[in-house]
Amino acid sequence: MEHPHRVVLLAGPSGSGKSYIAQQTGLPVLCLDDFYKDGDDPTLPQRNGQVDWESPQSWDALTAVETIARLARDGRADVPVYAIGADRRVATRPFDVDGSPLFVAEGIFAAEIVEECRRRGLLAGAYALRRPRGATFLRRLARDLAEQRKAPRVLVRRGVALLRAEPAVLRRQMGLGAEAARAREVLRRVAGLLAGHPHG
8 A cells, every 4th residue: 555655764872863863854843752651550661670771671662653543644733742851741742744654653663663664655765863972962961951851860870771772772763763874864865755756
């Protein structure tokens, strides 16, 4: 089945600039972080007695794919609004692709749904954003402190752990079907997809 709209999935380590690059494409952007599970969900993974928010199991992949499928088919859907500080969805909002043949869905777990989106004919492209690790660490820490996501000492400790894990995160995302690319490469590929789209 040919869908009127298709998705560009943008993955990458936490703090690598996915949201910024997604906005730079000029396409409608769906934030996949809004599909985290609520903090009291009994299926949440645990590590050292705490919820492991870095695990894909902390994220509702099924709802994310169904929402993307609805957007690809109808061009609009209601999407969740997630408050990271509260660890839960607090509202829903309407999302419209505004007639664009492509839209971006970005988030740390975007690569988890590459194969399913491809199988359903929803996928236009999938990329894992690659940046220098030090730059990613500083960007992530500045963002999380500014948004008061958690206590500062928690954010620093988490940031160091993510810094060490970043190569493994990228390897996993590539293994799931996302192509590693720097920011300029992502923008160039998306521009090429748009230029080659019959409705673009």
